[in-house]
Amino acid sequence: DTAVSQTPKYLVTQMGNDKSIKCEQNLGHDTMYWYKQDSKKFLKIMFSYNNKELIINETVPNRFSPKSPDKAHLNLHINSLELGDSAVYFCASSPDSSNQPQHFGDGTRLSIL
Amino acid sequence: QKEVEQNSGPLSVPEGAIASLNCTYSDRGSQSFFWYRQYSGKSPELIMSIYSNGDKEDGRFTAQLNKASQYVSLLIRDSQPSDSATYLCAVNEGGGSYIPTFGRGTSLIVHP
Numbered sequence: 001d002t003a004v005s006q007t008p009k010y011l012v013t014q015m016g017n018d019k020s021i022k023c024e025q026n027l028g029h030d031t032m033y034w035y036k037q038d039s040k041k042f043l044k045i046m047f048s049y050n051n052k053e054l055i056i057n058e059t060v061p062n063r064f065s066p067k068s069p070d071k072a073h074l075n076l077h078i079n080s081l082e083l084g085d086s087a088v089y090f091c092a093s094s095p096d097s098s099n100q101p102q103h104f105g106d107g108t109r110l111s112i113l
Numbered sequence: 114q115k116e117v118e119q120n121s122g123p124l125s126v127p128e129g130a131i132a133s134l135n136c137t138y139s140d141r142g143s144q145s146f147f148w149y150r151q152y153s154g155k156s157p158e159l160i161m162s163i164y165s166n167g168d169k170e171d172g173r174f175t176a177q178l179n180k181a182s183q184y185v186s187l188l189i190r191d192s193q194p195s196d197s198a199t200y201l202c203a204v205n206e207g208g209g210s211y212i213p214t215f216g217r218g219t220s221l222i223v224h225p
Contacts, residue, residue, distance in 0.1 A: 045212065
């Protein structure tokens with residue numbers, strides 16, 4: 001029943017490791033997003049895909065690489081994790097890339113030791 | 114750099130009062146405006162969308178948009194302790210890019 005689901009919910013790992021976060025939506029939406037929410041709760045967009053095509057790529061280190069195998073999935077791979085990557089990462093989707101609100105997943109809390 | 118500004122608060126109101134949350138944005142071409150509510154440790158959930166000048170009401174919530182002043186607000190009538198949360202203002206750019214920009218949120222506390 002979950003509309004936008006992310007896994008894992010919690011991710012604790014060492015600096016320098018590589019990790020992935022998966023996201024799936026069953027709403028039939030065309031557009032998916034990745035956001036980072038820092039400790040001060042600021043929600044900042046990282047990437048957006050519309051129908052598997054990258055349409056938004058904000059200023060994010062190239063250690064972050066999104067992958068969209070189909071329009072229902074948008075995964076985030078992070079290489080060489082750094083302390084500053086600790087945050088909550090939210091996946092979201094919207095019907096299309098125009099003026100539509102977004103539905104958010106429950107978030108993945110990433111903690112770097 | 115497109116900006117969306119909100120007072121971080123906390124805004125404290127007594128139960129039953131009207132809570133007024135404000136947001137200003139820098140991009141005159143912005144076309145769509147959203148209010149999300151985020152409880153601590155949870156994900157943002159949509160409260161209201163507004164696209165044209167004026168007021169839009171949904172139950173206890175009223176969104177107000179003034180594009181000339183680049184200002185959008187959310188009024189919560191008959192505030193309840195369960196309304197205590199962070200309220201995020203989000204603005205989509207115009208011009209076909211529709212890049213969403215979020216404010217830093219206003220923390221609302223409704224005390225009994």
